[in-house]
Amino acid sequence: MKVTFMLNGRAVSYDARPDEMLLEVLRREGWLGARRGCEDNNCGACTVIVDGKTVLACATFAAQVEGRSVTTIEGLGDPANPHPIQRAFVDAGAVQCGFCMPGMILSTKVLLDETPTPNLEAIQDALDGNLCRCTGYVKVYDAVQRAAAALAAGEETT
Amino acid sequence: MKNLERWYYPKSIPEALELLAEGGGKVKVIGGGTALAESRSPDIVALVDITRIDALQHATVEGDGRCTLGAVLTAHHLAEWLNAPPVVARTLCKAAGTISHRMHRNVITLGGNIVQLYAWSDLPVALLALDAVCVLQSAKNGTRRLPIRKLTTVHPAKELLFHEMLTQVEIPALPARSGGTFVKFARTETDYAFATVAARVDLDGDGVVSDCRIVVGCAVPRPVRLEALEAMVTGQDPSPGLAAEVGSRVGTHIRPLGDFRASAAYRAELCSVLVKRALLECFDQVVGVAAIERGEGA
Known part of the structure; x- marks a missing residue:
């Protein structure tokens, strides 16, 4: 079957088996920013944004996003032109191996869209589902606060 | 779901019901899909995504x-x-x-x-x-x-x-003097819980418990009301002693599950403590409400 949806601001129509997960389809089509981590609902590496809410691409059928709007990390920025959240994560030293970062940054994007100046508790709650085995999270939380400050100061967002 | 062939996206309840009725049991409803994502059922041929209704x-x-x-x-x-x-x-x-x-x-x-x-x-x-x-x-x-x-x-x-x-x-609507709580005990915020308890306490005009609900989940195969214990609370004055007494009896009214996370005996003990805490919290809410109504509270 064909699944038609908005992906990073562009209309796309991809082939998918009816029982295929969104993660499979995205990666087959070259969107490798959605990471294949545990594939078992646990790690959050495959996090993408659907209609403004974070979901796990490994636990979402491709057919569920028919007609919806999906954002992967590729929709935020790139190395030459990073999103302020991405820049804040680099500046804070929050990126080590980097595998969990797309999920972390997309969860942060939704958090800051909803709550521009989150306290630590809100940050921890928003990132509960994103596991990182490198950083110990302290610098990640620092990065989210830096990102919030940068966005509040009016850095350009995409 | 190797035989899944079709998805439907109805916009109305009647449309969804029609699809289910025509499907003869081979067409299932999908909401968030977290359960169906784990499904290996060969019987499902179509899914009805009801999240757009x-x-x-x-x-x-x-x-x-x-x-x-x-x-x-x-x-x-x-x-x-x-x-x-x-x-x-x-x-x-x-x-x-x-x-x-x-x-x-x-x-x-x-x-x-x-x-x-x-x-x-x-x-x-x-x-x-x-x-x-x-x-x-x-x-x-x-x-x-x-x-x-x-x-x-x-x-x-x-x-x-x-x-x-x-x-x-x-x-349903609850009486004005009603308290309630939900408590959960788990290793982490996102792990399966060892036990959950929900409780509700209604107070009548004399400050006596007129109705009570005590529910245990997670520790047992399906959530269950402990009606014998609810009856112990109903008709009584709320007090810490009553909460402790009722809590101490929880173990004899449930048959908890045991697994690698926690033994059945541990969960029974845990449920006792959680029921006691839940009742205390409900009592605190309703007695506080009653005291305020009498002009005694803050």
């Missing part, structure tokens, strides 16, 4: 405090539901906020959490304490209303007919 998205509070909730409200929506009556907020909304992490709360639906009913499903635990009623609709049989207790006694999968869909949950 506007008539299933409401969260309404009537003038008398009754609530009606659409089946596809997400756990996140319930957790953030600002207009919820106080006891609903302290039980159902609190339970919704403790479910897993944000990515799951964004997709898990009220109806799905009830119909799939796993041992760890949190919303039915709170709904049992609220005497919630589930509205089931069918293109063949019309509408029927089942108390959540009836639906959870066996399993919703056995109670629902193939052409029936849970469309709405109704929560």
Whole structure:
């Protein structure tokens, strides 16, 4: 079957088996920013944004996003032109191996869209589902606060 | 679901019911899909995505405090539901906020959490304490209303007919002097809980408990009301001694599950403590309300 949806601001129509997960389809089509981590609902590496809410691409059928709007990390920025959240994560030293970062940054994007100046508790709650085995999270939380400050100061967002 | 061939995206309840009735049991409803994502069933040939039906998205509070909730409200929506009556907020909304992490709360639906009913499903635990009623609709049989207790006694999968869909949950109005809570004990915020407890205590004009609900979840295969213990509380004055007494008896009224996370004996002990704490919290809420009404409180 064909699944038609908005992906990073562009209309796309991809082939998918009816029982295929969104993660499979995205990666087959070259969107490798959605990471294949545990594939078992646990790690959050495959996090993408659907209609403004974070979901796990490994636990979402491709057919569920028919007609919806999906954002992967590729929709935020790139190395030459990073999103302020991405820049804040680099500046804070929050990126080590980097595998969990797309999920972390997309969860942060939704958090800051909803709550521009989150306290630590809100940050921890928003990132509960994103596991990182490198950083110990302290610098990640620092990065989210830096990102919030940068966005509040009016850095350009995409 | 190797034989899954088709997806439907109905915009109305009748349209969805028609698809189920025509499907003869091979067409299933999908909400958030977290349960179906694990399904290996070869029997499902089509899925009906009901998350786009506007008539299933409401969260309404009537003038008398009754609530009606659409089946596809997400756990996140319930957790953030600002207009919820106080006891609903302290039980159902609190339970919704403790479910897993944000990515799951964004997709898990009220109806799905009830119909799939796993041992760890949190919303039915709170709904049992609220005497919630589930509205089931069918293109063949019309509408029927089942108390959540009836639906959870066996399993919703056995109670629902193939052409029936849970469309709405109704929560009756509670007395003004009513307290409630939901408590959960787990290793981490996102792990399966060892045990959950929901409780509700209503007080009459004399400060005596007029009604009580004590529900245990997670530690047992399906959430269960401890009616013998509820009866011990009803008719009594709320007191810390009563909470402790009732808590100490929990172990003899449940048969907990044991697994690598926690033994059955540990869970029994844990449930005793959680029931005691839940009752204390309810008592604190209602006695506080009663004291304020008498002009004694802050």
